[in-house]
Amino acid sequence: MKKYDLFVIGSGMAGMNIANRCASKGLKVGITDELPYGGTCALRGCDPKKIMLAATELRHFATNLEDRNISDIPEISWKAAMKSKQEFVEIMPAKLEKGYEKNGVETFHSSARFIKENQLKVGDEIIEAAKIVIATGAKARHLDFPGGDLTLTSTDFLNFENLPKSLIFIGGGYIAFEFAHMAARYGSKVTIIHRGERPLENFDPFIVEQITKATEELDIELILNTDVSKIEKSEAGYKVTANPDGNEKNWEAEVVINSAGRLPAIFDLDLDKGNVKFTQKGIVANEYLQSTSNPNVYVAGDAAATDGKPLTPVAVMEGHIVASNILKENSKKPDYSAIPTVVFTSPAMASVGLSEEQVNQMGLDFIVKKNSIPNWFTAKRLNEKTYAFKTLIEKDSGKILGAHLTGPHAEEVINLFAMAIKGGLTSKDIKTMILTYPSASSDIVYMV
CATH class of the missing domain: 3.30.390.30 (FAD/NAD-linked reductase, C-terminal dimerisation domain)
Known part of the structure; x- marks a missing residue:
């Protein structure tokens, strides 16, 4: 059995900040992640997405100015953008692990499960820690209808070697809109199917109206008030069946993307064995981001059931707060006001x-x-x-x-x-x- 002052599950921005800061103050720290080190933002979300968007932003400006200052709209290449993105992403895990080693943080590359309140099984190792941090982020919500497992995720989208000629997004939130705009400008035919009356439900309706018009002007088909009932393989790739207005209707595309939201990635941790209370929204924590049922456990980022938005800057802030509360016995509380x-x-x-x-x-x-x-x-x-x-x-x-x-x-x-x-x-x-x-x-x- 290996013993630590602190063990962190998850190597995204929250977990990284907690592990490195606590190690720098003399604590014996270990960290594990079943995925490459770096978390969603650096490897599968914010950063690679923005790299892929750069060329589409250029094309957007050029298209707007075609009748004025620009004679030709530049061609943009998915393959070239993907190459640029990969050059950024591929160096990140090793770079981060090297940083952990420099700071004295012991690294693991396995899933973790609770055995007792202060014990974990990490791969084949039994880990005992005075404090445990859960910073496992979030993952795509499971689509609970026939063929739901045939969909791909935003992670898959950002790793396409060749962009599919046609795409259907199930769900009309920010992931669908960002990737739909990207795919349409790279030349794909895109459809968004959303169960609600309006897309982007967490944003202001007046502003959403404006972006909806811009989306439709990109020839992105936006289907609202429509629940998908099944997905099947077809000659075109996949057939999506839904029942708008009580009438069955089908859409076909080469690939279907699950953009129906994300849930905290905590449900495989055997939290009950660790006496860690949780809901579908995440781990229940007090104002210090400490588990309400197991005071030796802290949580940060998307894994937490707090008022914080599922954003990287929020995870970073919560990471700093958790580190302070471990080192100084609950000295800080998060402030979720004015977060853009x-x-x-x-x-x-x-x-x-x-x-x-x-x-x-x-x-x-x-x-x-x-x-x-x-x-x-x-x-x-x-x-x-x-x-x-x-x-x-x-x-x-x-x-x-x-x-x-x-x-x-x-x-x-x-x-x-x-x-x-x-x-x-x-x-x-x-x-x-x-x-x-x-x-x-x-x-x-x-x-x-």
């Missing part, structure tokens, strides 16, 4: 703070400012037809309660609103700022 989130379509859609529905539920007296603004200079210079905002401002104080955007550089501009909310800036504060012009960020003066 982005859907990396082209153009991007971004949000921070409260939604209009949330502000109404809180009973606050507030002002809504919203507009579609393709006539503003930021959009006109790029010939961008999709540019809109909605801001929520508390009437008495003038403080910014929430901001929701789509348009050029929305993924950057939203950070200014995040800082404004975090710093308690008012509408008047923003209006009296001197900002660079012409720039997308200077538009915030007119959005509040």
Whole structure:
């Protein structure tokens, strides 16, 4: 049996920060992951996705400007982009493991399961640890209908050697929209089938309307209010059957992608044997990210049932907090206010703070400012037809309660609103700022 002061399950951004920081303070630390070191963001999500999107962003700008400044729209190559992405991804696991070894963290490459409250079985090893951290992230939700196992995931999508000529996405959340925009610009025929009345349900309806129009203009077929009932193999690849309006209908594509959401990757850990309470949303934790049923266990990232959004920066923050609470006996609590989130379509859609529905539920007296603004200079210079905002401002104080955007550089501009909310800036504060012009960020003066 091997004994540790701390053992971490999961080597994503949260687990990495916890392991390295605690080891640097003298704790004997071990870490394991059944997948290559690096986690979803570095290897299967955020970073490789953004590399693959770079060429599509260029094509998007060029298409908008074709009638003005550009004579030819550049061709973009999936294979070339994939090569660039692989060059980034392939070096990451070994680089991270080398960092662990330098910091004195002992590394394992196996799944972990609880045996007792403070014991794990990791591969063939029995591990005993004073503290255990669960930072296992999330994985695709299982599709519980006939043929659900025939679907691929976003991880598979980002590893296609050749992009399929046609794709169907089951589910209309951010993964579907980001990858649908990407695939369409690389030349694939794309369909999104979503069970709800509107896609991107966690984002502002007015802003979603704008990005939905942009999506349909890419010839992406968007099917709403439709539950898929089965998937079968066909000559084209796969046939998806659904029953919109009570009438059976079929769609066919070379590949079907499961984009119906993600669940915490905790259900194979034998948590009951470790006396670790959990729900479908994740491990139940107190305000210090400590298990409510086993005080020797902490949790960070998507594995936790907290108010935090499933975002890498949230996992990083929670990782730092867990490390502090292990080293200094519950000294810090997470702050989930003013955390921006982005859907990396082209153009991007971004949000921070409260939604209009949330502000109404809180009973606050507030002002809504919203507009579609393709006539503003930021959009006109790029010939961008999709540019809109909605801001929520508390009437008495003038403080910014929430901001929701789509348009050029929305993924950057939203950070200014995040800082404004975090710093308690008012509408008047923003209006009296001197900002660079012409720039997308200077538009915030007119959005509040």
